[in-house]
Amino acid sequence: MMKAVYKVLAYAMAVEVVVQATAIAVAMFGLTKWIDGGGVLDKAEMESHGSSYPEVIGFAIHGINGQMLVPLIALLLLVSSFFAKVPGAVKWAGVVLALVVVQILLGVFGHAVTALGALHGLNALLLFSAAVVAARLARKVTTEPAASRAAGPAAADVAATA
Numbered sequence: 001m002m003k004a005v006y007k008v009l010a011y012a013m014a015v016e017v018v019v020q021a022t023a024i025a026v027a028m029f030g031l032t033k034w035i036d037g038g039g040v041l042d043k044a045e046m047e048s049h050g051s052s053y054p055e056v057i058g059f060a061i062h063g064i065n066g067q068m069l070v071p072l073i074a075l076l077l078l079v080s081s082f083f084a085k086v087p088g089a090v091k092w093a094g095v096v097l098a099l100v101v102v103q104i105l106l107g108v109f110g111h112a113v114t115a116l117g118a119l120h121g122l123n124a125l126l127l128f129s130a131a132v133v134a135a136r137l138a139r140k141v142t143t144e145p146a147a148s149r150a151a152g153p154a155a156a157d158v159a160a161t162a
């Protein structure tokens with residue numbers, strides 16, 4: 001049961017990285033399309049939290065998701081890893097949580113030190129990979145006994161026909 005919870009949370013983390021990339025990309029395309037059509041982006045517009053263009057919601061989704069849902073999933077993943085009875089799960093859940101902390105710090109401080117944006121993109125790829133590795137640890141454990149069970153009758157068939 002806990003193994004399944006751990007696995008779902010790990011895959012959810014990978015999906016979250018995709019959601020984050022999608023939200024920010026759609027928001028940026030919306031912004032540039034709006035400016036192209038005569039829209040003007042200044043400090044007042046940025047702080048108005050208005051809806052001058054519909055894709056602006058992507059920035060809000062990215063910020064809220066990134067600072068609330070993603071860290072919550074990372075914490076739950078670490079907690080579940082202690083009970084999942086999957087070798088390496090605690091280590092990889094720890095790696096995922098550490099990458100999430102770094103990702104959020106890079107996102108927040110990227111506004112002041114823009115070069116951090118490059119690391120924010122790169123770290124997102126590391127986070128995606130670590131989440132998939134963490135999830136696949138659980139898959140390995142569940143498939144091995146099934147594989148040996150499947151080999152049983154098949155081996156018996158071979159013996160019977162020989």
Ligand code: HEM
Binds near residue numbers: 016059070
């Ligand atoms: C789970 C993965 C990610 C998390 C947790 C995350 C988190 C964050 C956070 C907390 C911020 C600051 C938001 C704010 O100050 O209101 C931010 C900003 C940003 N992130 Fe991410 N991010 C993730 C993935 C990505 C990816 C994959 C990309 C692009 C490929 C990206 C691009 C950006 C950009 C361009 C900004 C600045 C714009 C903005 O603040 O809305 N992020 N991110």
